[in-house]
Amino acid sequence: MPRHVAYQAIAAVHRDDAYANLVLPAMLRDEGMAGRDAAFATELTYGTLRHTGTLDAIITDAAGRDVQRIDPPVRDALRLGAYQLLHTRVPAHAAVSSTVDLVRAVGPGATGFANAVLREVATRDLDGWVAKLAPSEQTDPIGHLALAYSHPQWIVRAFAEALGGDLGETRRLLIEDNERPPVHLCARPGLIDPIELADEVGGAPGAFSPYAVYLPGGAPGELPAVAEGRAHVQDEGSQLVANALAVAPLDGPDGRWLDLCAGPGGKAGLLGALAAQRGARLTAVEVAEHRARLVAQATRGLPVNVLNTDGRTVGSDPKLPEDHFDRVLVDAPCTGLGSLRRRPESRWRRQPSDLPPLTRLQRELLTAALRAVRPGGLVAYVTCSPHIVETHVTVTEASRRAGFPVDFVDARPLLPAGMPGLGDGPTVQLWPQRHGTDAMFLAVLRRG
Known part of the structure; x- marks a missing residue:
């Protein structure tokens, strides 16, 4: 079920220009999904979307055809399967078989194709695929970073320029971009003290802002302090x-x-x-x-x-x-x-x-x-x-x-x-x- 929800969210993003942070919570509520299943669906959705560019390059090579020539429902299923193979601890046989089952539902004529592509993807780990497909770090460092860390080249170039050409720090920024971000709350001055807010929500005071509280997880909109206007979600x-x-x-x-x-x-x-x-x-x-x-x-x-x-x-x-x-x-x-x-x-x-x-x-x-x-x-x-x-x-x-x-x-x-x-x-x-x-x-x- 988590894989099905993740697939529906990914498909909505690509088909309808939807936003994952809006459609996924609604889907989780509709399915009554919470706890570990909801966390797994969220990881699959956000991870697959973040890494789409690199996953597409790998699928193109594994399929022997441009990923854009693959039927969109099957393409999204392959992205989801490839993400599990390359970025999670899901066993390869489970990632392949669950994705083939998904393709059977959304593109029945492509189950053999999907099985072959994913088995080819599974022949290398992520580092192996980057070594095969990424441009040389010496001759094309921007192109290398773009494929290795799943960002468009023009964005990598803009980051590097803003960082004064420091490619090492650019790499660290790209890595951070691919991590799940923490939720920050703002304790509204005069309405609640940040220490009090941290105790109330089980969080920790922020490192820099005098009003920041770091939330360990959960749905911040459901917190009484947020619902009552004493705090709000803010980076x-x-x-x-x-x-x-x-x-x-x-x-x-x-x-x-x-x-x-x-x-x-x-x-x-x-x-x-x-x-x-x-x-x-x-x-x-x-x-x-x-x-x-x-x-x-x-x-x-x-x-x-x-x-x-x-x-x-x-x-x-x-x-x-x-x-x-x-x-x-x-x-x-x-x-x-x-x-x-x-x-x-x-x-x-x-x-x-x-x-x-x-x-x-x-x-x-x-x-x-x-x-x-x-x-x-x-x-x-x-x-x-x-x-x-x-x-x-x-x-x-x-x-x-x-x-x-x-x-x-x-x-x-x-x-x-x-x-x-x-x-x-x-x-x-x-x-x-x-x-x-x-x-x-x-x-x-x-x-x-």
Whole structure:
């Protein structure tokens, strides 16, 4: 049964452009599956999706035909079988026979083909297949890393560039991307102490964020603290960059805060709780109506005003005046390359062609934020991507085109003392392999 659920989830991702983190929990609930069976189905689903690129290369070689020429239902079953053979302790005979049984249900005429392909896959372990199929590490290190660690080459190249060409650390990042990420909770300041939250949920306080709690497992949405709005699910890196804006030194008034891209509401929830402690009020802007509703739910009971509008309308929308806000957060839409470990299918969906429209939107939103903030006020530009064009290029271009002086504030002192690997400043790039967080980028700007 776990294999059947995993297959259905994988098929939905490839057939319907579904998201595994949405469809799989619903399928598990429908089947009444919990405990070890649910954990096994989750591992098979997420693991197969993460490693699709490398599994496809192996299946292509084992089948003697391009994987794209295989009937999609059979192709997904073969991916699932190959993942069990190469990445789990499932005995080879069990992986082969269970997959052939699955093919018998979804592609009856292909059972012999599936059996032959999987038996060929089983002739080598993963290292053996990488040795056979990957380009030489000496002559094509990017191509080698891409196949060995199941990432598209353009993403490996972008990571290596952001890491200054350090291929050893790039390898560590790719390995971390393929691990199951921990669940982080945010203890909302003023509503629950993180030590109290950790005791309540059986977790542990975070390493860096003063509000983070690491959850050992389970369904966080079912926790009373989350259901009651005392805490919410949020990566520790997201907590750190939102808190950095709140703690940055600021001269003059400090009561008007703005989150220009607030959906689905995690950072708005944290900023709203901090604003409540300091007598400030947060305006949370979200262009998508359904996401604006999520922000409203996430900030219920906090001093937050939710606007369902486009953040680029600063100056033309009377509710978003220019020169008005003291602190502004721009958590810009991005490729999400910094959270690939949480979204297993996204590495294969994103394309380099996604970058031009996204970076244009990022510049427009940051430009709007700089118009919205008062002289002397602060803007934090944040992305969950380390891609250079979404980080340094976007910030530099928007600052240059602002039409008034914009100064970079060193973001490193705004993060907890003792955090390693923060670089030379003034911007900060967090990393899974260094900090255990998503790869969040932070630039803090002060309007002159």
